[in-house]
Amino acid sequence: MFEELQLDRHLRLGIDALALTEATEVQKLTVPMALQDKDLLVSAETGSGKTLAYLIPLSQKILAVSSTRQTGTLALILVPTRELARQVLKQCRQLLIMSPIQAQAITGGADFKYQKAQLRKDPEIVVATPGRFLEHCQKRSADLSGLQTLVLDEADRMLDMGFREDVLKIAELSADSKQVLLLSATLSHRGVGDIAETLLHEPQQIAVGQVRQPHSSITHQLILADSQEHKDKLLTALIKEGGFHRALVFSNKRTTAVRLSNLLRYEDLRCGCLHGEMSTEERKHVMHQFHDGKVHIVCASDLAARGLDVSGIDLVVNYDIPYSGDNYLHRTGRTGRAGAKGLAVSLANASEWNMMVGIERYLALRFERRTLTGLKAKYSGPKKVKSSGKASGVKKKKEKATTEKSKTRTRNQKNIGKRRAKATDGTVVVNDGFTPLKKKKPRE
Numbered sequence: 001m002f003e004e005l006q007l008d009r010h011l012r013l014g015i016d017a018l019a020l021t022e023a024t025e026v027q028k029l030t031v032p033m034a035l036q037d038k039d040l041l042v043s044a045e046t047g048s049g050k051t052l053a054y055l056i057p058l059s060q061k062i063l064a065v066s067s068t069r070q071t072g073t074l075a076l077i078l079v080p081t082r083e084l085a086r087q088v089l090k091q092c093r094q095l096l097i098m099s100p101i102q103a104q105a106i107t108g109g110a111d112f113k114y115q116k117a118q119l120r121k122d123p124e125i126v127v128a129t130p131g132r133f134l135e136h137c138q139k140r141s142a143d144l145s146g147l148q149t150l151v152l153d154e155a156d157r158m159l160d161m162g163f164r165e166d167v168l169k170i171a172e173l174s175a176d177s178k179q180v181l182l183l184s185a186t187l188s189h190r191g192v193g194d195i196a197e198t199l200l201h202e203p204q205q206i207a208v209g210q211v212r213q214p215h216s217s218i219t220h221q222l223i224l225a226d227s228q229e230h231k232d233k234l235l236t237a238l239i240k241e242g243g244f245h246r247a248l249v250f251s252n253k254r255t256t257a258v259r260l261s262n263l264l265r266y267e268d269l270r271c272g273c274l275h276g277e278m279s280t281e282e283r284k285h286v287m288h289q290f291h292d293g294k295v296h297i298v299c300a301s302d303l304a305a306r307g308l309d310v311s312g313i314d315l316v317v318n319y320d321i322p323y324s325g326d327n328y329l330h331r332t333g334r335t336g337r338a339g340a341k342g343l344a345v346s347l348a349n350a351s352e353w354n355m356m357v358g359i360e361r362y363l364a365l366r367f368e369r370r371t372l373t374g375l376k377a378k379y380s381g382p383k384k385v386k387s388s389g390k391a392s393g394v395k396k397k398k399e400k401a402t403t404e405k406s407k408t409r410t411r412n413q414k415n416i417g418k419r420r421a422k423a424t425d426g427t428v429v430v431n432d433g434f435t436p437l438k439k440k441k442p443r444e
Helices: 009-017 025-035 052-065 082-094 110-119 130-138 155-160 164-173 191-199 229-243 254-266 281-291 326-331 351-365 404-414
Strands: 038-046 076-079 103-106 123-127 149-152 179-184 203-207 217-222 246-250 271-274 297-298 314-317 342-348 419-421 428-431
Touching: 009 052, 009 123, 009 404, 025 038, 025 052, 025 203, 038 052, 052 076, 052 082, 052 123, 052 149, 052 155, 052 179, 052 217, 076 130, 082 103, 082 123, 082 281, 103 130, 103 281, 110 246, 110 326, 123 130, 149 164, 149 191, 155 164, 155 179, 155 191, 179 191, 203 326, 229 246, 229 254, 229 314, 229 342, 246 254, 254 297, 271 281, 314 326, 326 342, 342 351
Parallel strands: 038 179, 038 203, 076 123, 076 149, 103 123, 149 179, 217 342, 246 297, 246 314, 271 297, 314 342
Antiparallel strands: 419 428
């Protein structure tokens, strides 16, 4: 397909350098339409080649006007995380290695003055996280007056992370004539529809494959666990069993990711940790070690589930069952990429049974049950299940309230208005609540 397109010579050389002989399905559908300057809504499964699907057309547009170029950013790519920004920047520079186009990443956690100096060099392409880039716009160190293309990559994730207002403010500061390309794992996300209606003009919609369908190249397994301690033993045994080149271990909390990385290091396993509270330099260091094979395992929070593209990840472990089917897809999508085989193993205890069943129903998926020798769980599932497969709880009969307030209220209802007043001479006067008590005459 690339040979049929009228692309700049520099871009063709870059495509050849990447050894792109055949376009993926999303590239076949997206690139020609994007070259026609149409706004696009694109959804496709992870690892489908979405990044190059927008990098090629935006680069072609820049090369077409390079001789008459004014100052300012020509293409802005907004992404949710620093890791994804670095990966997009790397792929962008590889594609444009033979061209004069410059690309730069602007993300949080890095030195602001250094980034300001980089923006003064007028890079044609900027890959950025919304919060930090908006800060540059507000301090006038970024110029979007001549912006040609705005890309919102992993738009659903950006919205989930609370970047909606930042994205809209950035769009307001850019040229009205810009082309907008919105890419999301799912277009059914309510926020995605709202922001698309606001920013895109008569967009063309491209959906490749069934986004909610797990990759056919990944084997999905489930191991039941009795407790956290049992899960720790299962994880250690699973990792020590080997059979993988690189592994990602996901947890729902940052503190759990830290604890698990310490646990595996204690077992003399080369393991790193990745979460949102780490500095940019710390996260870069972990990713470099993972790429270079200095660590074989990374324990991560969901920060790493989106956009992380490291070749050779053939095992994903869900230490905690993710909260949704979409999160499960994003986590397991780190393996089995570009047709390679992958294995996803989830550890679930009794409290996670319903979440696990919900994921199976949502993705029309059936986990393959697995046990590890000597570590079989006593828990084998709920005793009673609903037709949905979820655990059927026993409802307790409602008992009448017996609080002191209710007792007092009942007693008062039986003795409406009855009050006792003791006379000074020792006799008792009973009042019905309506007739006022007779005041005793004061002694003379």
